[in-house]
Amino acid sequence: MPLPPSQPRKHLHTRHVECHGFEREDGLFDIEGRMTDIKTYDIDNQDRGGQIKAGEPIHNMSIRLTMDLDFNIHGVEAVIDDSPFNICPSIASRLKMLEGKQIKPGWNRMLKELFAGSQGCTHLTELLGPIATTAFQATGTARRKREGNSSRPAAAGRLINSCHALSQSSEVVQRFWPDSYQPETGDSER
Incomplete structure (x- = not known):
């Protein structure tokens, strides 16, 4: 059922988050997420030539986590293709700190500790939430097969x-x- 009709309004902003889960030939899984933020109007921006045009991404960033069925992270790639400031892409490599960590209860708390304030990027950290739930969804069948029960939901x-x-x-x-x-x-x- 869709949302009920709203009052008259003007569209201002779209955030799009898309995540995909892949099973690799080597038995690991790649979980990829991408986030974009797009305005419906031009905004002034010194670092992007004076202006970000309506419809151009203010933020356009992607993360790939490579993990096993126990949610141990083996590899991390992060890129920031579009951002409001030239300095933003330089923080993406900090996400490599997730290598060797595990997606488990306390994940969001750990992310806040690792990437709080100037030690991270708010948007990349936000994207790691849906990536973690995508990891859970993408590996469900493989985990059930490993447990010997392919039809019943997880433990x-x-x-x-x-x-x-x-x-x-x-x-x-x-x-x-x-x-x-x-x-x-x-x-x-x-």
Whole structure:
């Protein structure tokens, strides 16, 4: 169902985030993400020849994480093709600090610690969030095959209570992980 109609308005900005997951021939996985920010009007910008024209990306950046099925990061590539300041692309190589790290609970906290303030790029750090969820989605089938069950969703432990649909009292948990299901015991809709 689409959003309900809005009040009359003027389109100003589009942020586009796109992520892709690839299985490599060597058994590793490449997870790639790209983010663009585009205005519908010209903006003044000294570092880009005086102006960034409407429709030209203010930000255009990409990241590739190479990882295994345990979410261990083996390689990182990051590029900033368009930015509002000439200095921006020089921070991209700092993401190499992720090599040897693992996507796991606490991922966002770790990113904030590694790339806080002047030690990183806000936009590249933001892009790593959807890249991590894409990694989880892209490797699901391979992880289930490794666990010997290609039809059942991933192990319950890390999923139970991670969202509304996966509440320990939901019909989804009752269907897929009956051992983890716990019916509601009281009136929680007050």
